[in-house]
Amino acid sequence: MGVVRSSVSAPVAELVKRRREPAVAQTLRSTAAATIAYVVALQLSSEAAPLTAPLTALLVVQVTLYSTLTTSIRRVNSVVAGVLVASAFSVLVGLSWWSLGLIILASLVVGRLVRVSEFVPEVAISAMLVLGVTRVASTAWDRVLETLIGAVVGLLFNFLFVPPVWVASAGESIEDLSRRMRRLLLRIGEGLTGTIPVERAAARLHEARRLDHDISEVDAALRQAEDSLRLNPRVREGLLHRVVLRTGLDTLEICTVILRVLARTFTDLAKERREEALFPPEVGTALEDLLESVADAVVSFAVLVTTEASESARVAEARLSEDLAEAARSREKVARLLLEGVQRHPRQWQLHGAVLAEIDRILYELDMENRSQRLMEELDRASREQRERHPRLAAARQWVRRRVPRRDRT
DSSP: OHHHHHHHHHHHHHHHHTTTSHHHHHHHHHHHHHHHHHHHHHHHOSOSSOTHHHHHHHHHOOSSHHHHHHHHHHHHHHHHHHHHHHHHHHHHTOSOHHHHHHHHHHHHHHHHHTTOGGGHHHHHHHHHHHHHHOTTTOOHHHHHHHHHHHHHHHHHHHHHSOOOOOHHHHHHHHHHHHHHHHHHHHHHTTTTTSOOOHHHHHHHHHHHHHHHHHHHHHHHHHHHHHHHHTTOTTOSSHHHHHHHHHHHHHHHHHHHHHHHHHHHHHHHHHHHTTTSOSSOHHHHHHHHHHHHHHHHHHHHHHHHHHOOSHHHHHHHHHHHHHHHHHHHHHHHHHHHHHHHHHHHOOTTHHHHHHHHHHHHHHHHHHOHHHHHHHHHHHHHHHHHHHHHHOHHHHHHHHHHHHHHHHHHHO
C-alpha cells in the first residue's frame, strides 16, 4: 500500500514543484476552474451530470489574463452556439450517422455566422459533446445555464487568481538562444588556421539554418510573456517590458540571419581551398579571437535585455561594453591582416571582405547606441498606436496631466 501511495504522490509532487512552468500552471489552473464550475453547476442546474459547465471553464481559462479576456467572449459564443445546435437536433432527429454529419455542417455554418473567428471548430466540437451527454431528456436552457456558469467561473477564477507573469521563462528562452548562437560562432571559428573539410563547414551552415526553428520557439514564449504583462495588476510599465523583450529578440533574429550568411561564406571558402589552410596562421588566430569576442557579446546582449533589476542591468551593460570594445579591437586587427593578405594574394578577396562585413553587421546590431535608438522608436510607435486605438482614454490621460500641475501650484 505504501509503495502504491508513493508511486502516486511522486508525479503529483513533481507537478507542484514545476508549477511555475506555463504548461504546468495551465494544467493546474484549468483543473481547478473546471472542478469549481462543476460543483457550482451541481447546485444550480437540474442536470444530474452538468458536464457543460466544466467544459466551458476549460475553454475559458487561459494561461494569461489578457488572453482570457480577449478570447472568452468568442469561446462562450462558440460553446453556446454549439449547445443550441445540438439541443435542436437532439429534439428533432436524435443521434445517428447522418444526423451527426448534419450537426457538424450546421455547427460550422453557424460558427461562421456568429463570428467566433478561430473558434469555429469548437462550435462543432461543443455540439457533438453536448449531443452525446444530452440524449437523455435535456433542454437547451439547462445547457446554456451550464455554459454561463462555466464561463463566469472561468473569468472569476482568472480575476481572483491572476495568472503569473511569464517574463522569466521568456528571458530564459532568449538567453538559451544566445548561448546556442555563441556555441555556433565558436565552432565556426575552430580550425581556421588549417584545412577545413567542406562537410564540416556545411554542417555548421545547417546548424545555423536550424536556428530559425529556435527563433520560432522563443517567439512563442515571448508572445505568451507579452500577453501576461497586458492588463495584469501585478505589473507596472508593462509596455516597457514588452518592448524591451521584443526589440531584443528582433535583434537576435537579425543576428541569426547574418550568422547563417557568415556560415555560408565560410562554406564557400572551404570549397575553394580544399587542399590548403583557410587562412594564414596569424590571420586565422586573430579571426578565432574575433569570433569568440562576438560570441561573448551576443550572450551579454541577451543578459542585458532580460535583466529587470537596475543594479544587475548596469552590470550587464558594463559587461556588454567590454565585450563590444574587445570585439572592436579584434576587428581592427583582423581587417588589417586581411587587407595585407589580399594585397599579396588576392584570391577569393570577395569572400574575405564578406566575412568582415558580416561580422561588422552583427556588431552594429549589438551596439548599445543603436539598441537605445531602436528601443525609443519602438516605444514611440507602440504609444502612438495605443493612442490611436483608444483616443478617448488618451484624451482623458492628457486632461489629467494638465490638471495635476495646477493643483501642485495651488
